[in-house]
Amino acid sequence: MTDRQFEEFLRNAAQDYNRPPEGTPTEEIWADIDEARSGGWQRSQWRSAAPWWSLGRGIAATVALWVFPLTAVAGGAALAINHWTSDDTGSELAHLEIGHDQEQDTRHGHGQHAECGDIDTRVAALNALLQMETEQALPILMDVLERRDVCSVELRRRAVFLISQHETRETDDILLDAAIEDPDEEVRQQAVFWLGQLSSDEAVSALESILQDADDIELKKKVIFALSQHGSSRATRILRDIALDSRAHEEVREQAIFWLGEEGTSEDLSALMNLYDRMDNDHLREKIIFAVSQSGASNAEEWLLGVASDHRESMDLRENAVFWLGQRQSQAAVEALESVLFGGVQELQEKAVFALSQHGSNRAMELLRGVVVDGNAHPETREQAIFWLGQEGSSEDVATLMDMYRQIQSHDLKEKIIFAVSQNGDREGEEWLLDLARNEREPMELRKNALFWVGQEGDIDAADLRELYDEAAAFEFKEHVIFVLSQRDERDAVEELITIARGERDEELRDKAIFWLGQTDDQKAAEFLAELINRPTR
Amino acid sequence: MFDVRCSNTGYCRCATNFPNPLSVLVEPGTIEKSWGAVDEELLVARVKRGDAAAERQLYDSHVDRMYRLAYRMTGDDDQAQEFTQETFIRAFERIDQFRGEAAFGTWLNSIGTSVIYNGLRKVTRFRQREYEYDEVGAIAGSERQAEPDLKERLTLAIDDLPVKYRMVFVMHDVEGYTHEEIGSALNMPVGTSKAQLSRARARLRESLAEFAGEWAS
Numbered sequence: 001m002t003d004r005q006f007e008e009f010l011r012n013a014a015q016d017y018n019r020p021p022e023g024t025p026t027e028e029i030w031a032d033i034d035e036a037r038s039g040g041w042q043r044s045q046w047r048s049a050a051p052w053w054s055l056g057r058g059i060a061a062t063v064a065l066w067v068f069p070l071t072a073v074a075g076g077a078a079l080a081i082n083h084w085t086s087d088d089t090g091s092e093l094a095h096l097e098i099g100h101d102q103e104q105d106t107r108h109g110h111g112q113h114a115e116c117g118d119i120d121t122r123v124a125a126l127n128a129l130l131q132m133e134t135e136q137a138l139p140i141l142m143d144v145l146e147r148r149d150v151c152s153v154e155l156r157r158r159a160v161f162l163i164s165q166h167e168t169r170e171t172d173d174i175l176l177d178a179a180i181e182d183p184d185e186e187v188r189q190q191a192v193f194w195l196g197q198l199s200s201d202e203a204v205s206a207l208e209s210i211l212q213d214a215d216d217i218e219l220k221k222k223v224i225f226a227l228s229q230h231g232s233s234r235a236t237r238i239l240r241d242i243a244l245d246s247r248a249h250e251e252v253r254e255q256a257i258f259w260l261g262e263e264g265t266s267e268d269l270s271a272l273m274n275l276y277d278r279m280d281n282d283h284l285r286e287k288i289i290f291a292v293s294q295s296g297a298s299n300a301e302e303w304l305l306g307v308a309s310d311h312r313e314s315m316d317l318r319e320n321a322v323f324w325l326g327q328r329q330s331q332a333a334v335e336a337l338e339s340v341l342f343g344g345v346q347e348l349q350e351k352a353v354f355a356l357s358q359h360g361s362n363r364a365m366e367l368l369r370g371v372v373v374d375g376n377a378h379p380e381t382r383e384q385a386i387f388w389l390g391q392e393g394s395s396e397d398v399a400t401l402m403d404m405y406r407q408i409q410s411h412d413l414k415e416k417i418i419f420a421v422s423q424n425g426d427r428e429g430e431e432w433l434l435d436l437a438r439n440e441r442e443p444m445e446l447r448k449n450a451l452f453w454v455g456q457e458g459d460i461d462a463a464d465l466r467e468l469y470d471e472a473a474a475f476e477f478k479e480h481v482i483f484v485l486s487q488r489d490e491r492d493a494v495e496e497l498i499t500i501a502r503g504e505r506d507e508e509l510r511d512k513a514i515f516w517l518g519q520t521d522d523q524k525a526a527e528f529l530a531e532l533i534n535r536p537t538r
Numbered sequence: 539m540f541d542v543r544c545s546n547t548g549y550c551r552c553a554t555n556f557p558n559p560l561s562v563l564v565e566p567g568t569i570e571k572s573w574g575a576v577d578e579e580l581l582v583a584r585v586k587r588g589d590a591a592a593e594r595q596l597y598d599s600h601v602d603r604m605y606r607l608a609y610r611m612t613g614d615d616d617q618a619q620e621f622t623q624e625t626f627i628r629a630f631e632r633i634d635q636f637r638g639e640a641a642f643g644t645w646l647n648s649i650g651t652s653v654i655y656n657g658l659r660k661v662t663r664f665r666q667r668e669y670e671y672d673e674v675g676a677i678a679g680s681e682r683q684a685e686p687d688l689k690e691r692l693t694l695a696i697d698d699l700p701v702k703y704r705m706v707f708v709m710h711d712v713e714g715y716t717h718e719e720i721g722s723a724l725n726m727p728v729g730t731s732k733a734q735l736s737r738a739r740a741r742l743r744e745s746l747a748e749f750a751g752e753w754a755s
Contacts (some may be wrong), residue, residue: 006743012709015691017696018613024605025619030597032623037630179619395656425659461702 014041029249116151126158128189134166145178156187164194168441176206180314189222196226204235220252228259240271261291269297286320293324294326303365305336326355335362349381357388383416390420398426414446422453430454437468461490478509494522578642585633597626600643604650610708611654621657625650647723658701688749695745703738710735
């Protein structure tokens with residue numbers, strides 16, 4: 001097949017490549033444009049911000065963990081993981097599916113107690129009680145709950161659920177008894193869970209009494225969750241009291257704080273904020289910062305800024321507050337971060353830079369650009385801003401960095417700009433880096449730096465790199481181009497190295513190209529080396 | 539003001555009374571061509587004055603082509619919409635910088651290709667990170683695929699092209715842009731566009747070598 005025939009074939013076959021749908025979603029795109037322009041937000045920004053909150057806590061925590069080490073705000077990440085992936089929270093959420101899961105649990109139970117005989121039939125009979133009138137079903141279920149033999153464990157676990165479905169005046173008491181008296185931990189915990197699902201005030205009283213009387217911390221934590229799900233003002237008040245109660249177990253208080261942040265009213269959150277001031281337990285104070293940051297409280301930003309600005313506070317907590325400020329997608333959060341940025345505390349300024357980069361709004365990025373060009377800002381803060389503009393910024397941000405490069409003298413900052421521009425992946429940025437590498441008036445180290453980073457990007461042609469090689473006069477620069485080509489794991493780069501090795505008159509440079517060709521496992525390189533070795537002597 | 543009447547042969551007669559009475563017969567296509575350009579200039583001028591209706595008209599004229607290119611490059615409706623949206627937002631924001639030296643469509647293309655190019659690079663980098671993160675699981679869970687057919691192989695081969703080559707290939711061979719248009723859009727000489735297309739095709743030919751019998755038939 002000739003080239004022309006192949007081109008024709010290719011053109012036809014490629015028509016199916018990512019074939020667009022029949023109609024362009026004109027109105028949808030226009031609506032997005034409209035919204036973005038009126039709200040100062042772009043679809044992409046909204047999307048990139050959304051995963052933190054919409055992917056689910058586990059994934060968001062993973063993202064936080066991934067990003068966080070770069071910022072060294074370890075406390076925040078630990079906090080996030082603790083809340084988002086702890087067994088406690090996870091298992092409590094899992095209880096929501098308990099009705100479905102229970103069948104499976106029962107089958108596991110059967111496997112463990114083979115001597116119990118045909119437990120499937122018994123469970124089926126138990127399940128059938130769900131369809132029966134309460135007067136008939138309840139006595140049977142209560143009999144099951146009173147059993148203590150090993151074969152009844154699975155039946156009792158099932159029974160607490162069935163009893164909760166037959167809601168009568170006795171239900172709360174029966175579940176309360178099961179929660180306190182049953183020897184099986186899972187039966188107790190499930191009884192607590194189903195108590196939280198009952199709408200009655202008696203259920204809340206029952207849960208409260210468990211909190212007061214039980215010694216089992218795990219069970220108390222389940223009670224906290226059950227109360228948070230009840231949603232009544234009394235249930236929430238109990239949570240608040242526990243959060244404030246210095247005599248209560250720390251883990252139980254921590255759970256109460258967490259669920260108040262998730263489910264609480266503005267009054268509850270105000271109580272938490274007040275508690276923060278009176279509390280000397282930093283661990284719980286961290287939990288309050290997190291809880292407030294996750295809440296819908298209108299004054300959350302102001303409060304978090306207050307924590308961040310409080311000189312009496314530990315730096316860890318202040319940094320924590322700055323981090324969580326950045327996770328609130330509000331204008332007020334940006335304003336608060338702006339205050340931190342100009343607050344004069346360098347550690348916090350760096351955290352604010354990161355938080356702003358994660359916020360991603362136009363204003364946030366504008367502030368970051370401001371830091372980059374601010375000659376009075378601390379060099380490390382500027383470096384951070386440069387780094388995050390490179391990571392998260394738009395073409396406009398990259399343009400700011402490139403402008404900035406021309407204006408500053410600091411070698412270190414120039415290096416940071418080169419790296420940041422290379423990381424952004426912006427096309428204009430790549431061209432700028434290539435120009436920089438070519439520019440003989442620039443210091444050699446910076447030229448090499450630019451060349452190295454631009455060379456790492458697969459979209460710069462190996463041929464472009466060799467052009468640079470041909471144009472360059474300096475030995476050191478040529479040597480560096482050879483190195484950059486050698487670091488590209490691609491055939492084109494090998495071919496360019498072969499061209500250099502073939503045509504270079506400088507023996508040292510030629511040997512370098514040959515050396516690096518030997519490091520590849522490319523067939524062409526091997527053939528070329530064989531050719532050199534077997535070249536006839538003259 | 540012009541009065542234009544066209545016959546079903548495509549010939550049109552343009553008449554005006556200002557400044558002097560004039561009536562001209564023009565060839566098929568002339569009106570669309572010249573009036574289209576004039577219309578667009580007027581639209582751009584109106585957009586510069588902040589006319590929202592004109593923005594919408596300009597958008598309507600170009601959104602299809604932009605969305606198609608974005609879709610071809612991403613294969614994903616959400617991303618294509620996102621890139622198209624961003625292209626128009628940038629264009630409207632920078633409309634004052636549009637001097638009218640080239641057609642508005644050409645200028646828009648240069649913004650659009652830049653948005654797509656940069657966007658794809660970011661997505662690729664993000665996916666690489668994702669991949670690194672999930673590498674173990676992904677490898678453990680992967681199964682060797684059955685021999686892909688030619689179409690699948692072609693898709694994979696195009697996907698594997700460096701973004702710059704892929705952009706040139708898709709614009710030229712799939713969406714029918716000329717090298718002049720590609721050169722303007724990607725800010726490169728026409729010769730470079732041709733060279734890159736040639737390299738892209740060569741790579742694709744090599745990737746499809748084992749199907750030579752099939753495509754030769």
